[in-house]
Amino acid sequence: MTAPRRTVEFLDLVGQHDRLHDQLDVAWKAVLASGYFVGGPEVAAFEAEFAAYCGAAHCVGVANGTDALELILTGLGIGPGDEVIVPANTFVATAEAVCTVGARPRFVDVAPDTLLIDPDLAAAAVTPRTAAIIAVHLFGQMADMPALRAVADRHGLALVEDAAQAHGARFAGVRAGSAGAAAAFSFYPGKNLGALGDGGAVVTGDPALASRIRRLADHGRSPVDRHRHEVSGRNSRLDSLQAAVLRVKLSGLDDANRARAAVMRRYRTNLPVWCVPVTVAPAAQPVHHLAVVQVPDRAAVTAALDAAGIGWGVHYPVPCNRQPAFATYGERLPVVEAAADRILSLPIHPTLDHFQIDLVCDTVRGAQW
Numbered sequence: 001m002t003a004p005r006r007t008v009e010f011l012d013l014v015g016q017h018d019r020l021h022d023q024l025d026v027a028w029k030a031v032l033a034s035g036y037f038v039g040g041p042e043v044a045a046f047e048a049e050f051a052a053y054c055g056a057a058h059c060v061g062v063a064n065g066t067d068a069l070e071l072i073l074t075g076l077g078i079g080p081g082d083e084v085i086v087p088a089n090t091f092v093a094t095a096e097a098v099c100t101v102g103a104r105p106r107f108v109d110v111a112p113d114t115l116l117i118d119p120d121l122a123a124a125a126v127t128p129r130t131a132a133i134i135a136v137h138l139f140g141q142m143a144d145m146p147a148l149r150a151v152a153d154r155h156g157l158a159l160v161e162d163a164a165q166a167h168g169a170r171f172a173g174v175r176a177g178s179a180g181a182a183a184a185f186s187f188y189p190g191k192n193l194g195a196l197g198d199g200g201a202v203v204t205g206d207p208a209l210a211s212r213i214r215r216l217a218d219h220g221r222s223p224v225d226r227h228r229h230e231v232s233g234r235n236s237r238l239d240s241l242q243a244a245v246l247r248v249k250l251s252g253l254d255d256a257n258r259a260r261a262a263v264m265r266r267y268r269t270n271l272p273v274w275c276v277p278v279t280v281a282p283a284a285q286p287v288h289h290l291a292v293v294q295v296p297d298r299a300a301v302t303a304a305l306d307a308a309g310i311g312w313g314v315h316y317p318v319p320c321n322r323q324p325a326f327a328t329y330g331e332r333l334p335v336v337e338a339a340a341d342r343i344l345s346l347p348i349h350p351t352l353d354h355f356q357i358d359l360v361c362d363t364v365r366g367a368q369w
């Protein structure tokens with residue numbers, strides 16, 4: 001049974017895949033015929049295409065975005081005794097990866113207009129134990145990488161990108177995936193580039209890091225002798241079926257991102273003045289993974305959206321520094337905590353039409369409080 005469809009879906013995965021039906025059909029029949037289901041030629045082809053798309057030399061397909069972050073940290077030799085600077089405004093996976101490798105997340109606050117990590121606060125959070133900064137490109141907009149690079153270089157830190165929400169985004173002309181030591185991507189279905197299940201990738205320009213991560217993600221296996229396990233690794237690999245689907249969808253990613261940008265432009269023009277989209281920095285070219293606005297009375301707006309059958313979300317209602325899981329590291333951070341009560345994510349996806357966008361804007365405008 002399928003759930004009743006809303007007038008405006010928050011995320012229209014059914015509609016998105018309907019358009020690709022024939023191409024996907026060809027792709028998975030080819031995988032069935034090939035007999036490769038984990039790794040193999042589809043994965044290798046996707047890795048090469050996605051690395052090129054990001055402007056980086058190497059891509060290693062892994063099982064999901066969280067694994068990609070963990071593998072990068074381990075590949076960089078980060079572990080117990082180290083601290084890693086993480087913006088408090090992110091999906092918990094960023095901080096989880098730090099904890100999983102045995103390091104300590106050091107949460108920092110965000111800028112009030114972009115809601116992205118504030119490079120000055122990142123600089124202020126550096127201690128003698130700091131090993132890395134994870135720049136999270138949240139909602140589709142890249143963090144200020146030149147400013148963060150200056151901080152990282154000054155203190156000899158690794159600069160890692162969490163690009164799970166930023167496939168194709170640019171900052172000062174540089175694409176997500178080629179702006180740091182390594183980038184973690186997620187292909188969770190709802191992301192800008194989504195698989196039909198879990199998937200992820202590490203993208204890097206560093207060949208030695210890429211081969212360490214490839215080895216770690218495949219049971220520590222030697223690249224030349226599959227029965228020789230050089231380190232104790234794990235199993236975190238990309239499936240051939242997912243890679244075949246991702247190849248189809250990668251070819252349409254720029255068009256899909258352009259369609260998202262058009263939706264965002266119409267929101268900016270038609271939303272009431274008190275409903276304020278996050279600011280885009282002058283050097284940023286975002287890919288609008290989420291349409292995040294700040295509103296004075298979220299309950300009133302969401303009640304109006306619910307009544308009209310319009311999907312919505314909140315990313316994220318509880319900042320990482322206030323999550324029970326990270327209570328030990330939970331210093332108070334005023335900007336992210338204040339924003340958490342005002343943020344609202346409106347529907348955004350490549351298949352939204354003008355009628356639907358205007359319905360969202362009119363419904364928001366009609367909210368009573």
Ligand SMILES: *Cc1c(COP(=O)(O)O)cnc(C)c1O
Pocket residue numbers: 064065066067090091093094136138162164165185186187188198199200
């Ligand atoms: C989705 C996401 C992740 C985790 O990706 P998974 O593939 O779900 O493990 C990490 N960081 C951010 C910012 C995300 O949005």
